[in-house]
Amino acid sequence: MIQKKLANATMFDLKTGLSKEETTKQRRLSDMAKMFNDTEALQAKIEAGNDSLVYEYYELDLPKTDGDIQYGTSIVYPGTVGGEYYMTKGHFHKILETGEVYFCISGEGYMLMENPEGEWEIEKLVPGRAVQVPPRYAHRSINTGKEPLVTFFAFRADAGHDYGTIETKGYRKLVVEKDGKPEIIDNPKWQQ
Numbered sequence: 001m002i003q004k005k006l007a008n009a010t011m012f013d014l015k016t017g018l019s020k021e022e023t024t025k026q027r028r029l030s031d032m033a034k035m036f037n038d039t040e041a042l043q044a045k046i047e048a049g050n051d052s053l054v055y056e057y058y059e060l061d062l063p064k065t066d067g068d069i070q071y072g073t074s075i076v077y078p079g080t081v082g083g084e085y086y087m088t089k090g091h092f093h094k095i096l097e098t099g100e101v102y103f104c105i106s107g108e109g110y111m112l113m114e115n116p117e118g119e120w121e122i123e124k125l126v127p128g129r130a131v132q133v134p135p136r137y138a139h140r141s142i143n144t145g146k147e148p149l150v151t152f153f154a155f156r157a158d159a160g161h162d163y164g165t166i167e168t169k170g171y172r173k174l175v176v177e178k179d180g181k182p183e184i185i186d187n188p189k190w191q192q
Helices: 039-047 164-169
Strands: 025-028 053-057 069-076 100-106 109-114 120-125 130-133 138-143 149-156 173-178 181-186
Touching (some): 069 138, 100 138, 109 130, 109 173
Antiparallel strands (some): 025 053, 100 130, 100 149, 173 181
């Protein structure tokens, strides 16, 4: 009788969030053209040869059914573009009624969340803190510290990702550095 493997298991480094067993998806400055508010500052960095790694994450080869859970880590590196902190692209789930949980392993930053009706919320991420992103909310991790922001995430495996809405409309709020500290401001380019 052949025994069927029931579970998937992955080792993640508790400091870096990286795995020697899996390969990350990476997003560099050039992949974030529609994400940062100051597109001129972004283009200047890229043209100067600075196509820094902004973040990386794991998209594990797990079953994508409504009964399974997708999980992994996300690592957002420190940096700014035109004063705006490095961040993930952010996304809605294709199955909009899907929530997600993020657990901060190291670093510091914020989880910015916004629903289609215009309600928004921002939660601090520090080591040991978990944030539950409610269903119907787009979400993005933002690194406001000097070290990588490492989070562990889990969500319904068949939920999918909708990056296009964020690329088109952006978020209503931005997190920028002002006098060495994070400040939440209105996005001047936000479109309804």
